[in-house]
Amino acid sequence: MNTKSPPNKNPQEVAATRDRIVTIPNVICFARLIGSFSLFYLAWTGNVGWFVNVFVVLNVSDWIDGRLARWLNQRTDFGARLDSFADSVLYGAMLFGMVWLKSEVMLQEAAWWIMALASYFVTIAAGLWKYRRIPSYHTYAAKVTQCFVLIGIVFLMLDYTVWPFRVAAIAVTLTNLETLLMTWVLPKWRADVLSLWHALRLKSKGTVSQS
Numbered sequence: 189m190n191t192k193s194p195p196n197k198n199p200q201e202v203a204a205t206r207d208r209i210v211t212i213p214n215v216i217c218f219a220r221l222i223g224s225f226s227l228f229y230l231a232w233t234g235n236v237g238w239f240v241n242v243f244v245v246l247n248v249s250d251w252i253d254g255r256l257a258r259w260l261n262q263r264t265d266f267g268a269r270l271d272s273f274a275d276s277v278l279y280g281a282m283l284f285g286m287v288w289l290k291s292e293v294m295l296q297e298a299a300w301w302i303m304a305l306a307s308y309f310v311t312i313a314a315g316l317w318k319y320r321r322i323p324s325y326h327t328y329a330a331k332v333t334q335c336f337v338l339i340g341i342v343f344l345m346l347d348y349t350v351w352p353f354r355v356a357a358i359a360v361t362l363t364n365l366e367t368l369l370m371t372w373v374l375p376k377w378r379a380d381v382l383s384l385w386h387a388l389r390l391k392s393k394g395t396v397s398q399s
Contacts, residue, residue, distance in 0.1 A: 208262065208264050208266070209264075209266050211257070211260070211262040211264065211267060212253075212256055212260060212262060213253040213254070213256045213257040213260070213262055213263075213267055214253075214262075214264070214266070214267050214270055216249055216252060216253040216256070217249075217250075217253050217267065217270050217271050217274050218270065218274070219249070220246050220249045220250060220253070220274045220278060221270075221273070221274040221277055221278075223242065223245075223246050223249075224246060224274065224277045224278040224280075224281045225277070225281065226242060227239060227242060227243060227246075227278075227281035227282065227284075227285055228281050228284060228285070230242060230285070231281075231284055231285030231288045231289055232288065234289065236289055236345060236346075239285050239289065239345065240341075240342055240345050240346065243278075243282055243285075243341065244338065244342065246278055247278070247334065247337075247338050250271070250274075250275060250278070250334065251331075251334070253271065254271070254326065254331075263379075263380065265379050268324040268326065268379035268380055269321070269322070269324055269379070271324065271326070272322055272323070272324040272326075273322075276322075279337075282341060283301070283305070285345075286301075286341070286344065286345065289345070290344065290345065293344060293350065296350075297344075297350055297353060297354070297357075300353065300354050300357035300358075301353075301357055303357060303361055304356075304357040304358075304360035304361050304364075307360065307361045307364035307365065307368075308360070308364050310364065310368060311323060311364045311367045311368050311371065314368055314371045314372070315371055315377075318371055319371075319376070319377035321377055323367055323370070323371055323377075324379045324380070325367055325370055325378075325379070325380065325381045325382075325387075326379070326380050326382075327363065327366060327367065327370075327381070327382055327383055328382050328383055329359075329362070329363040329366055329383065330363050330367075332359070333356070333359040333360055333362075333363045336352070336355055336356040336359045336360075337356045337359075337360065339352045339356070340352040340353035340354075340355065340356030340357075341353065341356075366383070366384050369384050369387075370383075370384050370387040373387045373388055373391055374387050374390065374391060375391070378390070
């Protein structure tokens with residue numbers, strides 16, 4: 189889900205790839221978006237087991253569509269935006285389910301998840317203010333953090349221990365801090381910038397383009 193053009197393609201082919209909507213990764217991403225709404229129902233009905241299982245499957249699908257996008261050369265600007273929106277709905281449903289199903293624990297851990305949530309909203313606000321759209325960087329840090337979040341949520345929801353959840357909250361906050369710095373560095377919106385270092389390189393080379 190990148191805008192970087194593959195070698196030996198003319199501008200018309202590159203534009204067609206960038207604007208493509210119906211791709212295998214996008215179909216998976218859309219399925220994740222729809223499936224995320226089922227988490228609200230599972231939480232509302234108090235089904236903790238199914239809530240955790242469905243969340244794990246949807247979370248793994250996020251990893252799968254990213255890999256397929258690269259392997260199949262189907263990385264698009266639309267896909268990057270769809271992926272970010274689907275992730276927002278997924279983690280919104282996750283937070284609702286955690287508060288609804290584990291209200292006492294979430295109250296005790298409020299400082300941790302509020303810190304992470306606040307850092308997320310700051311990055312969204314910065315992107316909307318500067319680019320008039322939500323950032324869709326999909327950084328290395330975000331991929332690692334996704335693993336921490338998955339483990340933290342499962343451990344908390346199944347009443348094992350809260351420490352992985354706290355580690356995940358710190359990782360989310362640090363990842364969002366990097367995203368904020370990347371938004372400050374990059375003059376124009378760009379999808380799939382892997383790190384702050386990559387953002388600085390793009391800026392120094394003057395290769396940042398707006399779609």
